[in-house]
Amino acid sequence: xxxxxxxxxxxxxxxxxxxxxxxxxxxxxxWQDQWGTTFTFSTCGDGTQLCGVLNDVxxxxxxxxxxxxxxxxxxxxxxVAPSHWEGQIAMSGGSAKAIVxxxxxxxxxxxxxxxxxxxxxLTYERIS
Numbered sequence: 757x758x759x760x761x762x763x764x765x766x767x768x769x770x771x772x773x774x775x776x777x778x779x780x781x782x783x784x785x786x787w788q789d790q791w792g793t794t795f796t797f798s799t800c801g802d803g804t805q806l807c808g809v810l811n812d813v814x815x816x817x818x819x820x821x822x823x824x825x826x827x828x829x830x831x832x833x834x835x836v837a838p839s840h841w842e843g844q845i846a847m848s849g850g851s852a853k854a855i856v857x858x859x860x861x862x863x864x865x866x867x868x869x870x871x872x873x874x875x876x877x878l879t880y881e882r883i884s
Contacts, residue, residue, distance in 0.1 A: 781861040782799065782858070783797045783798070783799065783806055783839075783856075783858050783864060784797060784798045784799060785797065785882050785883075785884055786811065786882070786883050786884045787864050787880035787881065787882055787883065788880060788881055788883045789815075789878050789879065789880050789881075790879070791814045791815030791816075791817070792812065792814035792815065793810075793812060793813050793814050793815065793817060793878075794810075794811040794812045794883070795808045795809065795810055795811060795830075795831070795866075795880065796808070796809045796811055797831070797856075797864070804834070804835040805832070805833065805834055805835065805841070805843075806831065806832075806833045806834075806835065806841040806843070806856055807829055807831060807832055807833075808829065808830060808831030808832075808833075808845075808856075809827065809828065809829050809830070810822075810825045810826055810827070810828060810830045811826065811827070812826060813825075813826060819848070821848050821849045822847065822848060825846055825847070828846075830845055830846040830847070831843065831844070831845050831846075831854055831856065831866075832844055833854055833856055839857060839858040839859075840855075840856070840857050840858075841854075841855075841856045841857075842854065842855050842856075843856075845866070845868050847868060850870075852868040852869055852870045853868070853869040853870075853872070854866060854867070854868055854869075855867040855869070861882070862881055862882040863879060863880070863881060863882070864879075864880045864882075865877050865878065865879050865880070866878050866880065
């Protein structure tokens with residue numbers, strides 16, 4: 757009995773290790789762009805969706821319209837590939853298609869597109 761329990765414990769620990777390593781390098785955390793705008797991203801729903809809360813807005817994006825979104829969830833996206841989510845982002849009084857890609861453990865890009873042709877990509881670095 758002891759050998760069976762010990763073997764099961766070792767097997768469970770081995771299987772859990774990659775999951776823990778993956779979540780430590782995943783999108784959960786606080787991210788900042790070059791102007792100081794910050795988001796908190798977290799996996800949500802069944803663990804494959806991505807939710808983003810706008811923490812602060814800086815630079816040219818610091819408008820009354822955008823400040824109204826501070827402390828609100830503004831990104832909701834479905835995972836379409838590893839480290840790649842597509843959904844919506846609330847911005848400038850409306851919403852746009854959002855493409856979020858985690859390009860490495862400490863870098864995320866967000867591409868917002870309105871009307872499918874007006875797109876802008878911003879790069880965010882992990883700060884916590």
